[in-house]
Amino acid sequence: AQKVTQxxxxxxxxEKEDVTLDCVYETRDTTYYLFWxxxxxxxELVFLIRRNSFDEQNEISGRYSWNFQKSTSSFxxxxxxxxxxxxxxxxxxxxxxxxAAGNKLTFGGGTRVLVxx
Amino acid sequence: DAMVIQNPRYxxxxxxxxxxxxxxxxxxxxxxxxxxQKSSQAPKLLFHYYDKDFNNEADTPDNFQSRRPNTSFCxxxxxxxxxxxxxxxxCATSRDLTSGGYEQYFGPxxxxxxx
Numbered sequence: 033a034q035k036v037t038q039x040x041x042x043x044x045x046x047e048k049e050d051v052t053l054d055c056v057y058e059t060r061d062t063t064y065y066l067f068w069x070x071x072x073x074x075x076e077l078v079f080l081i082r083r084n085s086f087d088e089q090n091e092i093s094g095r096y097s098w099n100f101q102k103s104t105s106s107f108x109x110x111x112x113x114x115x116x117x118x119x120x121x122x123x124x125x126x127x128x129x130x131x132a133a134g135n136k137l138t139f140g141g142g143t144r145v146l147v148x149x
Numbered sequence: 150d151a152m153v154i155q156n157p158r159y160x161x162x163x164x165x166x167x168x169x170x171x172x173x174x175x176x177x178x179x180x181x182x183x184x185x186q187k188s189s190q191a192p193k194l195l196f197h198y199y200d201k202d203f204n205n206e207a208d209t210p211d212n213f214q215s216r217r218p219n220t221s222f223c224x225x226x227x228x229x230x231x232x233x234x235x236x237x238x239x240c241a242t243s244r245d246l247t248s249g250g251y252e253q254y255f256g257p258x259x260x261x262x263x264x
Binding site: 065067069074075076077078079082123127129135136137139140141142 | 180189190191192194197237239241243245246251252253254255256257258260
């Protein structure tokens with residue numbers, strides 16, 4: 033069975049501080065996909081990034097960066113120089129690649145990030 | 150340029166009174182999903198459609214049904230809502246995996262209140 037663990041339930045920082053969100057996953061699949069989604073107070077889940085299991089290259093997009101390490105089954109997310117607009121709940125998710133049809137996401141419990149001015 | 154639209158955004162229903170939530174998409178994705186998200190929890194998949202093929206999750210109560218009359222629209226029917234069904238209901242779409250679809254794109258959700 034697949035499992036995603038986000039050990040941090042809530043993180044509070046002051047604006048301009050960096051914040052790192054941890055994500056640890058479990059799967060028996062050799063091919064899988066990892067995702068990060070942002071859920072602001074409005075409720076919509078916003079897709080941020082996808083990583084394939086065979087691509088361990090880290091990625092940077094503006095103030096966001098992701099560190100994927102298969103050896104430790106981790107896919108961590110860092111927000112650099114945080115801003116108030118980054119306040120949201122962030123979900124890490126995992127999907128299997130077996131299905132020929134839909135793509136079931138297994139979500140972690142989410143980490144609430146509060147950025148104070 | 151809305152891509153996944155959910156109506157209504159807020160729905161109040163009475164205990165036991167059937168309710169239907171709707172979702173439409175302009176992405177022409179062949180897979181559509183319904184999730185239930187309770188307060189401070191992760192979204193939980195209820196079921197999904199791959200084209201017209203319905204795929205129910207094993208732990209989805211029979212009280213929840215879905216219809217997909219065409220590619221663009223999908224409905225969630227709750228036949229007899231209980232207080233425990235109060236939640237945010239999220240619709241999502243994706244292409245299928247064989248077409249390179251991986252990410253799911255979510256609508257803004259419908260917050261259901263049961264009185």
